[in-house]
Amino acid sequence: MTSFLLINAHVLTVDAADTAYEKGWVAVKDGRIAGTGAMGSEPAGYADIRDLSGHLVMPGLVNAHTHTPMVLFRGVAEGQSLLTMDGWYNAIREPELSLIAEDIPPAVALSCAEMLLSGTTTFCEQYFFAEEIAGAVRQAGLRGVIAYGIVQLGDPDVGKRELALAEAFLAGQRSPDGRVIPWFGPHAPYVDNTEDLLRAEVEVANTYGAGLHMHMAAGPEDNDISLKLYGKTAAVALEETGFFNGRVHVAHCLDLSDEDIAVFARAPAASVAYCATAGLRSGREGICPVVTLRAAGVPVGIGTDNVAANNSYDMVQEMRVAGLVASHREGVAQVISSRDLIRMATIEGAKALGLDHEIGSLDIGKAADIISIDMRGPGWSPTPDVETALVYSGSGRDVQDVWVAGEALVANRKLVRTDYETVRAQYEATHQTFWARVRAAKTKAN
DSSP, X not given: OOOEXXXXXXXXXXXXXXXXXXXXXXXXXXXXXXXXXXXXXXXSOOSOEEEOTTEEEEEOEEEEEEOGGGGGGTXXXXXXXXXXXXXXIIIIIXXXXXXXXXXXXXXXXXXXXXXXXXXXXXXXEEESOHHHHHHHHHHHOSEEEEXXXXXXXXXXXXXXXXXXXXXXXXXXXXXXXXXXXXXXXXXXTTTSSOHHHHHHHHHHHHHHTOOEEEEESSSSXXXXXXXXXXXXXXXXXXXXXXXXXXXXXXXXXXXXXXXXXXHHHHSSEEEEEEOHHHXXXXXXXXXXXXXXXXXXXXXXXEOOOOTTTSSOOOHHHHHHHHHHHHHHHHTXXXXXXXXXXXXXXXXXXXXHTTOTTTSSSOOTTSBOOEEEEEOSSTTOOOOSOXXXXXXXXOOXXXXXXXXXXXXXXXXXXXXXXXXXXXXXXXXXXHHHHHHHHHXXXXXXXX
């Protein structure tokens, strides 16, 4: 197993006390954090010592919500709100029907490469073709919480079929190294998963100890439908079905009421993925009440959503937008501090996924998921507040090195397991054949 010592870096541990060292060290032994501290106290006995002067060293970033195969749809949804049923169906759903299993690995490989090269070491996924996604994530080496996506759209036979396939995925996909974690992914409540199917999904998820990841209060439809059916919002109606008894992680939450927030607060393991850029680009008026959620004790991570809605996997950029949007919503300058935005993108994201015992901070014994960020380039200058410099001046393109469980996956801004040019070429070939297939299907339908 990999052991090494990083020295002379500005270290953010993101531990409970937010311990930081202006000139510090991080020791890694057998793929785990063996210690951190100020220079002068570094341990002896390490043969592999790496001087990271001028760099920020911190935990890897956690992308709390995305759909990696949807890199194939980047740039094709302009002018459409993907957080409404009509926008999603018109821009994405029709070409999505032309996807085949062979399209998925090259698309996911490119998404994983973009995430790694911008400092993300763990992400939460919800999509179809979960088996193929899991295989591509294993090859890339980062961590993926992969929720088997289910879109029923009123067809009970589709629901039964997908439920059986999702259960098989849960039974067979947990990887021995812990980097691939299978979950359940009902797309959205009531809009495209009926109450009967949701109850069955909860039962299966609880049997396997898996989390449930879904969209909620993203567009107006889920609340509109649940209010019509039950006279209650989706969150309240779901609580009454037992949906919130296990681990539940939901994305967007633009239209939560105070009663909805109370549902999340009293649930044993409910959390939210705050996707600020996707919300802004959708044109929706609602903004996730992230300040109120966090004040109520609900873990909130930061997510990019898919890159048709966001167009970027850069979590440093996403932290910035998350802070700006929250300040605009609340009418308070820097209502979420830069330090808290970093926590949301690391340890709070890890907690949302039930992984805070393993990742999210540089605490002794945790997996060595670490990134180094070059602070010597444009946009950086000497400052007493490195956290604000990172969030509001930095970029994912400043990331230089990435380790997952002590394994180097990015070194000096280059992928280690493969080369970016190969990943890109394979993706471009897939992109070309996929969209040719979409055009042919459209021509045939007409």
